[in-house]
Amino acid sequence: MSRSHLAPPTCPDTVALAAAVREQVLQMACGPEGAHVGGALSSADILACLYGGILRVDPRAPAAPDRDRFVLSKGHAAVGLYAVLALRGFFPVAELAGFGRDGSRLTGHPPWELPGVDFATGSLGHGLAVGLGFALAAQRAGTDQRTVVLLGDGEQQEGSVWEAAAAAGRMASPGLLAITDCNGLQINGTVPDGDADRIAARWAACGWRTEIVDGHDHAALREALRGPDAGPRAVVARTVKGKGVRFMQGQARSHHVRLTEALHSRALRQLTAGR
Amino acid sequence: MSAAPSQKDAHIAALGAVMAGRDDVWCLDSDVGGYRTTLGERFPDRYRDFGIAEATMIGAAGGLAATGQMPFAHSLAGFAAVRAFEQLKLDVVAPGLPVRVVATHSGLSAGHYGSSHHVCEDVAALRALPGLTVLTPADAVSTGLLVAALVDHPGPAYLRLGRKAVPSVYPRDAVLRIGEAVRLAPGDDVTVLASGPVPVQVALAAHRALAADGVGAGVLDVHTVAPLDTAAVVDAAVRSRLLVTVEDHSTVGGLGSAVAETVAELAPCRVVRAGVASPPAGGVGGHEELLSRVGVSAASLATTIRGALARR
Numbered sequence: 290m291s292r293s294h295l296a297p298p299t300c301p302d303t304v305a306l307a308a309a310v311r312e313q314v315l316q317m318a319c320g321p322e323g324a325h326v327g328g329a330l331s332s333a334d335i336l337a338c339l340y341g342g343i344l345r346v347d348p349r350a351p352a353a354p355d356r357d358r359f360v361l362s363k364g365h366a367a368v369g370l371y372a373v374l375a376l377r378g379f380f381p382v383a384e385l386a387g388f389g390r391d392g393s394r395l396t397g398h399p400p401w402e403l404p405g406v407d408f409a410t411g412s413l414g415h416g417l418a419v420g421l422g423f424a425l426a427a428q429r430a431g432t433d434q435r436t437v438v439l440l441g442d443g444e445q446q447e448g449s450v451w452e453a454a455a456a457a458g459r460m461a462s463p464g465l466l467a468i469t470d471c472n473g474l475q476i477n478g479t480v481p482d483g484d485a486d487r488i489a490a491r492w493a494a495c496g497w498r499t500e501i502v503d504g505h506d507h508a509a510l511r512e513a514l515r516g517p518d519a520g521p522r523a524v525v526a527r528t529v530k531g532k533g534v535r536f537m538q539g540q541a542r543s544h545h546v547r548l549t550e551a552l553h554s555r556a557l558r559q560l561t562a563g564r
Numbered sequence: 565m566s567a568a569p570s571q572k573d574a575h576i577a578a579l580g581a582v583m584a585g586r587d588d589v590w591c592l593d594s595d596v597g598g599y600r601t602t603l604g605e606r607f608p609d610r611y612r613d614f615g616i617a618e619a620t621m622i623g624a625a626g627g628l629a630a631t632g633q634m635p636f637a638h639s640l641a642g643f644a645a646v647r648a649f650e651q652l653k654l655d656v657v658a659p660g661l662p663v664r665v666v667a668t669h670s671g672l673s674a675g676h677y678g679s680s681h682h683v684c685e686d687v688a689a690l691r692a693l694p695g696l697t698v699l700t701p702a703d704a705v706s707t708g709l710l711v712a713a714l715v716d717h718p719g720p721a722y723l724r725l726g727r728k729a730v731p732s733v734y735p736r737d738a739v740l741r742i743g744e745a746v747r748l749a750p751g752d753d754v755t756v757l758a759s760g761p762v763p764v765q766v767a768l769a770a771h772r773a774l775a776a777d778g779v780g781a782g783v784l785d786v787h788t789v790a791p792l793d794t795a796a797v798v799d800a801a802v803r804s805r806l807l808v809t810v811e812d813h814s815t816v817g818g819l820g821s822a823v824a825e826t827v828a829e830l831a832p833c834r835v836v837r838a839g840v841a842s843p844p845a846g847g848v849g850g851h852e853e854l855l856s857r858v859g860v861s862a863a864s865l866a867t868t869i870r871g872a873l874a875r876r
Contacts, residue, residue, distance in 0.1 A: 354632070401659050408630060412654055418620040419655055422627020422635075429609055449651075452617040453624075460612065 291432045293345045293355040298377065300341030303507050306376060307337035308564060311533050313372035313385055315548060315556050322389035322397065323547025327537060328441060329369035331472035331504070331528040336373045338510040339437060348378035351404040357434055358407045358423045362416020363441035363470060364398040365545075370406070371395055379405035414447030416440065417467060421457045424465040424521075435516050437466045442483040443475035451495065457521045458496025465521045466514065467497070470504065472530035474541045485525045492523035504528035535559045568732050571725040571761070572668050574704035576602050578711035579636055583607050586715060590628060590635040594621045596668070599638055618643040619651045625663040626655030634662050634715070640674075641667035641724060645686035656720050657693040664714055666723045670700075671760060671812030672840065672854040673726035682854075684840040688817020690722050691790045697721040697742060698790040700811075700819075702764035705734040706787055713742050726812075728851065730761035733768075733785065743788045745796040751780030754869050755800035756808045759786045759819045762855055763810040763838075769862030774869060781869060789819050797826045801833035806872050808836045810860060815839040836872050838865055 300306050310333045318324040340346070344357045361370050368388060375382045380403065387393030394402050398411025408419050420438035427434040444450060457465055469492075473483045482488075485501050493499040497520075502513045504526030513524045530544070531537030534556045537546070548556060569577075580603055583589045591603040593613040604611040614621040618639045625635040637644065644667040645652065656663045667686070674681035690698050699714075699721060701707040707725060714721055733748065740746065745757070748764070749771040758767035767783045774781040782804065784796060800807060807827065809820035820837030827833045844857040855861065859868070 408627065409654070409659065412650060415623055415651060415655055418623025418651070419627040419630075421620070422624035422629075423631060424627075425612060425624065426628050426631040426633055449619050449623075453620040456614045456617050456620045456624075459615065 293357065293432060293434055295345035295347055295353060295356055297342050297345050298340070303337045303341035306341050306373070307333045308560065309376050310337055310369055310372040311560055312557065313376070314368045315553055315560070317368045317385055317388040318546050318548045319550070319553050320389040323545060324368045324388065325365040325544060326546045327474065327530040327540070327543030328363060328366040328470065328472065330532045330534065330537065331530045332366050332369055332439060332470040333532065334505045334507060334510060335439065335468060335470060335526055336369050338507055338514055340373045340377050342511065343514045344437065346405070348405070351379055355432055355434060358420070358436045360408050360416040360420045360436070360438045361399055361410050362438050363413065363444050364410030367397060367399050370399055374405040413441070413444040414449035417450055417453035417457070420465060421453055421462060424462045427464050428462065433464070433517055435464045435466060435518065437468065439468045439470060442469055442471045442473065442480045442488060445469070445488065454492060454495040454497065461496070461520045463519055464517065466518055467492070467521070467523045469523070469525045470528050471525050472528045474530040476541065476544050478541050485527050489523065489525045492525070497521045497523040499523040499525065501525045501527060505532060533560050533563055568729045569704045570729045571701065571704050571707040572598060574707040575666060575711055575723070575725065578708035579603060580606060582712065582715050583610060588633050589715065590633055592621050592625055592635050592637040594618050594639045594643065596638055596640065619648040622648040622651040622665065623655045626651070626659070626661055629656070629661035629663045630659065634664070636664045636666055638666045640681065641670040641683035641686050642681060645690055645722065646683065649689060653693055657696045660695055660719050662719060664721045664723060666725065668725045669727050670724045671726070672844065673728065673812065673851045675727070675850045675854060676848045679843055682843065684814045685817070686724065687789055687813050687819070688821070691817065691822065695719050696790060697788065698724065699742065699787060700724045700759040700789055701787050702761050702785050703730055703733040705732055705736060705738060706740055709738060709740045710742065710787065713740065717742055724760070726761045726851065731765060733764055740787065743791055743793055745793040746785045746787065747782065748785050749783035751782035752803045753780040753873060754806040754808060755782040755784060755804040756810060757784045757786050757797070757800065757819065757823055758810040759789055760812045762852055763812055763860060766860055766862050766865055767810050770865040770869065773862055773866040779869065779873065786819055789822060792822045792826060794826050794830065797823055798831045801827045801831035804833070806834050806836065806869070808838060808865065808869055810865060811839045812855060812860065813839055815841045834872070836868060838868065
């Protein structure tokens with residue numbers, strides 16, 4: 290098996306990176322269209338750990354053929370991905386100010402045009418099959434490249450998720466890691482089948498090696514997200530929607546928010562106080 | 565006639581030759597039979613069976629193609645084009661990835677299987693996806709030629725095939741180019757533009773019937789419905805008093821619509837559309853029988869053309 294020539298970036302402090310991601314997410318939520326804040330905040334620690342020391346990607350060569358791949362299957366959490374990509378140098382942090390504004394590359398869901406976006410997403414239930422395609426290519430090429438797909442828990446009401454999960458399980462596809470951002474909330478309230486144990490059981494039943502972690506504990510995340518993966522592996526991350534901002538935490542209303550200046554200041558103060 | 569291979573057999577032979585020559589071409593299966601025992605056994609490292617999971621197969625084809633590979637993804641027309649339409653739209657066509665979707669059982673070719681397997685809206689839906697090449701070969705030979713040509717064709721493509729063996733239209737040494745319609749029979753009173761196996765046979769038979777009456781009915785095989793060969797359509801509109809389209813597909817959105825849109829913009833000419841305006845009634849029927857029930861037969865076509873020419 291050939292190894293990727295890329296090393297994972299080493300970010301000395303992924304906790305600080307996650308905090309910076311959250312700050313940028315809140316800033317983008319002040320834009321004209323607001324933003325999907327709740328799920329971006331719940332997955333900020335996962336993204337910070339992935340881009341801080343797990344994924345072998347190079348912001349100077351975002352299309353390097355032997356990079357690890359990342360698919361944000363819960364594409365509405367785009368602002369979190371944009372923040373972490375910008376903070377890691379894939380494009381200027383200043384560009385984040387354009388989110389949702391006419392002419393910006395930063396659409397509400399990840400677009401093809403943006404450096405660091407391996408596959409455009411947004412329609413829920415597509416990312417895992419795409420990731421399986423990435424993993425099959427790597428397997429056949431005999432490389433140790435990894436493919437990481439981040440899904441929502443509500444997203445797993447889409448049948449296509451389980452179609453792809455079963456197919457990957459049958460194919461015993463190596464190098465494929467599916468992370469569930471299990472924040473337990475969707476637009477209309479509680480994710481009815483969103484219990485982490487229940488979700489993990491479903492992945493396990495599809496033939497995936499499965500574990501449940503605290504999605505805000507960086508040490509636990511680093512350990513769980515580390516490769517290599519001999520076969521398909523699922524990590525169900527218990528998270529809190531709106532994590533870090535007290536008035537959003539655990540609130541389904543945080544799903545999509547437009548922040549006024551006053552609310553933004555309040556959110557930033559709570560974010561800082563919580564550190 | 566019965567000795568002719570099916571379009572699927574011709575496709576498998578052509579794809580086998582392609583895969584032998586190109587290391588980046590894959591065969592993706594969705595438990596449709598015929599591929600595992602041929603290409604799967606011959607090229608095990610580039611064959612994957614996703615099971616009865618067409619949306620997953622198309623999504624994974626997008627992922628594979630995004631890494632520089634060229635997957636041919638196989639299913640039946642309804643499952644590949646209609647069930648997995650969104651995966652095709654977002655994960656293949658939007659990014660312009662070189663996935664080739666190969667679909668058998670198109671139109672009414674599933675015959676006695678019944679309405680669940682009749683697919684007369686796929687071309688209409690897929691023609692609305694910018695950049696997707698839609699191919700509807702008329703026989704086994706042209707299927708093989710188009711598959712070979714697809715390897716050097718940019719962007720995504722949909723290859724629309726029937727189910728059973730059909731008579732040959734083309735000699736083995738024919739030359740076909742994606743995007744170029746082929747004039748199969750001369751005649752300028754009317755030009756019949758046909759796509760797909762039975763429609764092309766029907767058009768050729770109508771040509772012969774009308775020739776006996778002294779009516780010159782030219783026949784064009786429009787094997788590429790998207791992008792349409794607008795030059796050939798405009799040429800036909802200029803030289804003929806009438807254009808008639810024939811397809812194993814709804815009269816809404818397919819070849820007939822494409823031709824009507826083109827001449828309306830570039831060379832106004834009367835267009836009469838023959839196709840599946842509504843599902844065939846009357847229970848079980850074979851492919852040709854079902855098409856004849858909706859007016860796609862040589863006799864119906866000749867009658868339609870005589871009537872339309874008389875009206876002018």
